[in-house]
Amino acid sequence: MTLRIFIADDEGPARERIRELLQDIAAEMPTEIVGEARHGLEAIELVPKSRAQVLLLDIEMPGMRGLEVARHLAGLENGPAVVFITAHDKHAVEAFELNALDYLLKPVRATRLAAALKKASSAGAPAEERLAGAQSEAREYLSVTERHRIVLVPVRDIVFLRAEQKYVTLRTRNRTHLIEEPLITLESEFAKRFIRIHRNCLVAREAIRGFERAAPSADEPHWLVVLEGIEERLPVSRRQWPLLRELVADQK
Amino acid sequence: MPSIRQNDSSDLLPDFRNLAVIARVLVAVNAIALAGAIYAVPNVRGAIERFIEDAAFLEPLLFIEITVLFILSRQLGRLSYAAGCVASVAIVAVLAAGYEAGVASLSKTTAMTFRGALFAAVLAAVLLGYFRLFVKAYSPALAEARLQALQSRIRPHFLFNSLNVVLALIRRDPKRAERTLEDLADLFRSLMGDARDFVRLSDEITLLERYAEIEQLRLGERLRITWELDAAPSDALLPPLILQPLLENAVYHGVEPSTEVGDVLVRIERRGDRVLARIENATIEAGAERPGNRMAMENIRERLALFFDAEARMDVRVQHGRYRVEIEIPYLTQARRAA
Numbered sequence: 055m056t057l058r059i060f061i062a063d064d065e066g067p068a069r070e071r072i073r074e075l076l077q078d079i080a081a082e083m084p085t086e087i088v089g090e091a092r093h094g095l096e097a098i099e100l101v102p103k104s105r106a107q108v109l110l111l112d113i114e115m116p117g118m119r120g121l122e123v124a125r126h127l128a129g130l131e132n133g134p135a136v137v138f139i140t141a142h143d144k145h146a147v148e149a150f151e152l153n154a155l156d157y158l159l160k161p162v163r164a165t166r167l168a169a170a171l172k173k174a175s176s177a178g179a180p181a182e183e184r185l186a187g188a189q190s191e192a193r194e195y196l197s198v199t200e201r202h203r204i205v206l207v208p209v210r211d212i213v214f215l216r217a218e219q220k221y222v223t224l225r226t227r228n229r230t231h232l233i234e235e236p237l238i239t240l241e242s243e244f245a246k247r248f249i250r251i252h253r254n255c256l257v258a259r260e261a262i263r264g265f266e267r268a269a270p271s272a273d274e275p276h277w278l279v280v281l282e283g284i285e286e287r288l289p290v291s292r293r294q295w296p297l298l299r300e301l302v303a304d305q306k
Numbered sequence: 307m308p309s310i311r312q313n314d315s316s317d318l319l320p321d322f323r324n325l326a327v328i329a330r331v332l333v334a335v336n337a338i339a340l341a342g343a344i345y346a347v348p349n350v351r352g353a354i355e356r357f358i359e360d361a362a363f364l365e366p367l368l369f370i371e372i373t374v375l376f377i378l379s380r381q382l383g384r385l386s387y388a389a390g391c392v393a394s395v396a397i398v399a400v401l402a403a404g405y406e407a408g409v410a411s412l413s414k415t416t417a418m419t420f421r422g423a424l425f426a427a428v429l430a431a432v433l434l435g436y437f438r439l440f441v442k443a444y445s446p447a448l449a450e451a452r453l454q455a456l457q458s459r460i461r462p463h464f465l466f467n468s469l470n471v472v473l474a475l476i477r478r479d480p481k482r483a484e485r486t487l488e489d490l491a492d493l494f495r496s497l498m499g500d501a502r503d504f505v506r507l508s509d510e511i512t513l514l515e516r517y518a519e520i521e522q523l524r525l526g527e528r529l530r531i532t533w534e535l536d537a538a539p540s541d542a543l544l545p546p547l548i549l550q551p552l553l554e555n556a557v558y559h560g561v562e563p564s565t566e567v568g569d570v571l572v573r574i575e576r577r578g579d580r581v582l583a584r585i586e587n588a589t590i591e592a593g594a595e596r597p598g599n600r601m602a603m604e605n606i607r608e609r610l611a612l613f614f615d616a617e618a619r620m621d622v623r624v625q626h627g628r629y630r631v632e633i634e635i636p637y638l639t640q641a642r643r644a645a
Contacts, residue, residue, distance in 0.1 A: 064528075065467065065526075066526050067470065067524060068474065068524075071470060074477065092565075093565045114562075141470065143463075160470045161469050
């Protein structure tokens with residue numbers, strides 16, 4: 055059976071080399087190239103429609119780095135298995151080992167490539183948790199997976215994240231999305247950017263414009279966050295108030 | 307080849323035209339005068355008054371001495387180390403005696419010519435000893451800087467990616483593959499060469515072009531380098547591998563992480579007695595930057611200091627979306643050094 059392969063690498067000669075190697079091992083491991091991408095964002099756009107079974111993914115790409123690409127793709131139904139490729143990134147290699155992710159070193163050897171493909175074809179897409187474990191820095195995007203499409207939302211555009219039953223509502227200035235990640239993991243990943251104002255809500259620090267007292271009719275007096283570019287006011291819990299007040303005092 | 311090898315330079319007179327040498331002499335002499343004043347007068351205020359008084363006498367002499375040594379530095383440099391030392395000490399002593407006599411005749415006091423000359427001679431000898439020790443103390447640093455230069459220069463990322471480029475070329479364009487390997491060999495030869503010898507600017511520029519050619523193959527149209535080298539003095543001498551790491555940095559931080567075309571500017575020119583090199587790239591939007599820039603920059607700064615002391619300048623500036631590194635060194639040539 056022919057294996058459908060997608061190649062993502064920003065360097066033309068590197069993609070060419072992979073194509074050559076795939077030809078060389080064709081007798082042993084028949085493959086078909088169903089797509090190529092020159093940077094991370096292009097991979098996110100093209101891979102879902104390609105029906106690729108294995109993605110050969112360079113980790114040092116402009117636009118979006120390989121590990122993050124893989125994390126966004128992990129939400130796909132029947133997503134591809136991923137084999138990472140790196141020229142030299144000691145930290146990445148350690149992280150791959152630790153999280154049992156497959157990788158190849160550049161320059162790639164034909165025999166290694168064949169072995170990796172064999173393994174990948176039976177393994178299927180890597181679990182999101184393992185990818186998350188291997189990525190040390192925070193993501194630049196959050197993603198919403200539709201059937202054959204991945205919608206990326208830049209983290210820097212997000213104004214707040216609010217947990218609502220099963221989902222987390224993600225609010226940018228002009229849109230609302232639902233994502234399926236727990237608020238607590240988002241909080242620790244993006245601690246630099248967001249601050250908790252309530253048990254169920256994280257707000258972008260730089261979007262905070264000020265605080266307002268809630269209408270006196272409320273049972274207990276409490277405070278509301280005023281946000282840049284959004285009408286909605288969000289309640290601050292009593293527990294978080296001292297922390298926020300300090301933060302605002304620091305800014306002044 | 308001229309070099310800054312310790313065996314040669316510890317037995318060389320200090321360069322009396324070097325700003326840092328002059329500064330050290332000024333500081334040392336004044337410090338000794340201050341110590342003398344504190345020793346002679348028991349209270350602080352008195353000591354300071356005494357020091358100011360002494361300085362008024364001392365400073366003009368010091369400037370005369372430094373100026374004369376500055377003018378004669380080349381002649382002195384041609385003597386053997388021992389003869390040079392004797393001559394320097396003698397010049398200092400004679401000038402001090404003359405100055406002492408001059409001041410005494412003006413102020414109608416008794417001249418203490420011999421005492422003045424002796425004092426100046428002892429001080430000069432001590433300072434020469436200090437400079438010799440100073441150079442010796444620095445030589446292990448030289449060896450280390452060389453090692454460091456080596457290690458931080460070979461960015462493994464570049465090596466493996468370049469090898470990958472060659473592998474990709476071998477079947478389609480074997481001639482090109484051969485040339486690329488030759489370029490790589492040249493690059494690594496100079497990376498592994500003796501980091502203590504000066505090199506000619508023209509050789510350094512060739513190296514830049516070899517490096518650029520490899521990167522061009524790898525990155526294709528994403529890399530666009532503008533060369534402004536018409537005013538570059540090809541005979542200028544500079545420490546090896548000062549420019550190539552800067553270009554590599556520009557590519558690594560300014561071109562590779564971007565999906566757009568990355569512009570890099572390389573401009574080298576002579577301005578009077580100085581050589582100016584500027585390497586510039588567009589900065590990348592926040593979030594996509596790569597870490598690990600400071601080490602390479604520190605390394606270059608340190609090596610410039612080892613070669614030129616205070617006479618080299620390195621400036622890093624981020625402005626209007628451009629990241630700009632500028633280096634300024636004295637215009638040295640083989641002919642000028644030999645003169």
